[in-house]
Amino acid sequence: MGRRSDHSREEIRKMAIDAATKIVETEGFQALTARKVASNIGYTVGTLYHVFRNFDDLVIHMNAQTIDEIVARMQKAVGKKRSPEGRIRAMAAVYVDFATEHPDRWRVIFEHQAPPGVPTPELMGVRRDVVFEMVAENFRELSPNHIPQEVAHAATALWSGIHGICILALTGKLYLGGAFSMSKLVDTLIDSVLNEFRRTQSAD
Amino acid sequence: MGRRSDHSREEIRKMAIDAATKIVETEGFQALTARKVASNIGYTVGTLYHVFRNFDDLVIHMNAQTIDEIVARMQKAVGKKRSPEGRIRAMAAVYVDFATEHPDRWRVIFEHQAPPGVPTPELMGVRRDVVFEMVAENFRELSPNHIPQEVAHAATALWSGIHGICILALTGKLYLGGAFSMSKLVDTLIDSVLNEFRRTQSAD
DNA sequence: CCATTATTTGAACATCGTTCAATAATCATG
DNA sequence: CATGATTATTGAACGATGTTCAAATAATGG
Numbered sequence: 001m002g003r004r005s006d007h008s009r010e011e012i013r014k015m016a017i018d019a020a021t022k023i024v025e026t027e028g029f030q031a032l033t034a035r036k037v038a039s040n041i042g043y044t045v046g047t048l049y050h051v052f053r054n055f056d057d058l059v060i061h062m063n064a065q066t067i068d069e070i071v072a073r074m075q076k077a078v079g080k081k082r083s084p085e086g087r088i089r090a091m092a093a094v095y096v097d098f099a100t101e102h103p104d105r106w107r108v109i110f111e112h113q114a115p116p117g118v119p120t121p122e123l124m125g126v127r128r129d130v131v132f133e134m135v136a137e138n139f140r141e142l143s144p145n146h147i148p149q150e151v152a153h154a155a156t157a158l159w160s161g162i163h164g165i166c167i168l169a170l171t172g173k174l175y176l177g178g179a180f181s182m183s184k185l186v187d188t189l190i191d192s193v194l195n196e197f198r199r200t201q202s203a204d
Numbered sequence: 205m206g207r208r209s210d211h212s213r214e215e216i217r218k219m220a221i222d223a224a225t226k227i228v229e230t231e232g233f234q235a236l237t238a239r240k241v242a243s244n245i246g247y248t249v250g251t252l253y254h255v256f257r258n259f260d261d262l263v264i265h266m267n268a269q270t271i272d273e274i275v276a277r278m279q280k281a282v283g284k285k286r287s288p289e290g291r292i293r294a295m296a297a298v299y300v301d302f303a304t305e306h307p308d309r310w311r312v313i314f315e316h317q318a319p320p321g322v323p324t325p326e327l328m329g330v331r332r333d334v335v336f337e338m339v340a341e342n343f344r345e346l347s348p349n350h351i352p353q354e355v356a357h358a359a360t361a362l363w364s365g366i367h368g369i370c371i372l373a374l375t376g377k378l379y380l381g382g383a384f385s386m387s388k389l390v391d392t393l394i395d396s397v398l399n400e401f402r403r404t405q406s407a408d
Numbered sequence: 409c410c411a412t413t414a415t416t417t418g419a420a421c422a423t424c425g426t427t428c429a430a431t432a433a434t435c436a437t438g
Numbered sequence: 439c440a441t442g443a444t445t446a447t448t449g450a451a452c453g454a455t456g457t458t459c460a461a462a463t464a465a466t467g468g
Contacts, residue, residue: 009446034425045426046448055425110377111315132379156379157369157392164368165361173314175336175360188361189393192400196392199399238456249457250417259456 012051013061015041020062024104029112032059056114060123063109067127070098074134084138089190091134092162096182099166107170110163135159143198150200158193162186216255217265219245224266228308233316236263260318264327267313271331274302278338288342293394295338296366300386303370311374314367339363347402354404362397366390 007015019040023032034055038048052058077090099106136155140146168174169182211219223244227236238259242252256262281294303310340359344350350358372378373386
């Protein structure tokens with residue numbers, strides 16, 4: 001073969017990422033293979049490595065796309081709400097829903113760690129911070145009396161907690177003594193942290 | 205070779221688990237290999253498979269031992285505290301400390317998923333529930349007015365949240381806008397959930 | 409002392425990520 | 439239009455992985 005030019009570099013990248021997403025979604029992460037991705041888009045491994053530097057590089061870009069999808073859904077949901085509290089709850093609902101609907105894709109985001117030669121300096125970091133920023137922004141609006149550090153702290157604590165509920169629920173590692181719903185657990189966390197946040201005041 | 209009988213089946217299992225633990229601790233999970241474990245204890249792969257049915261089986265037993273270690277530390281820490289709240293905080297501190305001191309071992313517990321033929325029915329489940337039970341027990345003692353469901357619910361929400369903070373912090377996926385300490389984030393979550401718990405009352 | 413039994417080995421297999429020379433199709437040029 | 443340069447694509451090859459299993463070996467029992 002040779003320069004077939006059926007697809008551009010960028011087109012192949014997109015095709016590969018989409019194929020990888022579909023494989024993870026239907027067969028789980030452990031079924032994701034460079035050769036399988038390549039053959040699913042009508043190419044061979046060599047081509048894949050011509051377009052991604054690593055297998056991990058492919059995974060990283062797939063994850064970035066997943067995060068973008070989550071953020072997009074959050075922004076859409078947030079737009080419909082008037083109060084900061086409503087927006088925070090809407091964001092959490094999107095997070096929980098996405099994790100429930102796409103458990104494998106969601107897990108890969110957090111459980112995939114690129115070995116030594118990490119080509120992920122900012123690609124993911126920036127996207128993570130976007131989510132935290134969205135939460136923090138609403139905390140800020142909720143109570144302008146807090147200093148930025150306190151706002152960011154509360155937002156981080158809450159969001160990490162929500163994340164923890166999702167992870168344990170998804171991996172079946174939640175306490176089974178009482179078959180709780182993720183939504184209710186998340187509600188409890190939101191109620192708790194928001195109330196505590198309103199009660200607390202800056203020392204300044 | 206042949207029946208050398210230098211070590212019993214059970215001794216080899218223990219040696220293998222300890223060797224695996226050491227490898228994970230020093231080189232990370234991706235460096236854990238059946239052949240490496242075997243050679244580190246003076247045997248070959250074949251023997252390892254004579255004693256564990258899977259590579260995953262070995263990992264699972266390693267994880268069980270790690271959880272046992274965490275639980276033991278928790279029980280020790282809990283023994284020194286008088287109040288339920290003090291005990292909950294002590295447990296959380298142990299959890300955070302262990303995750304910080306042994307990040308790779310801690311992560312394997314939660315990120316390792318045994319493929320299809322899972323030989324992990326109760327081995328892990330029981331151990332997880334032990335931790336949740338310890339937390340729930342102190343919630344119960346904290347406020348006898350709540351019905352068991354509410355107690356378990358609050359305990360689950362708090363502990364999942366703490367777990368989330370540990371995971372995100374360990375994997376470097378926490379919001380960097382404010383370089384928070386895990387302990388303070390955990391404190392915020394504990395304060396929030398405990399206060400909310402005290403405020404809430406059973407409808408009965 | 410030999411036969412049985414249990415233990416340990418290591419070669420073999422399929423599959424994985426990864427590399428890279430060879431190949432084939434296109435483009436540019438005269 | 440033909441020919442050479444360029445580039446996309448291939449697929450064989452490599453080392454390492456988990457896993458299996460017949461063979462080899464040591465201990466045991468009669």
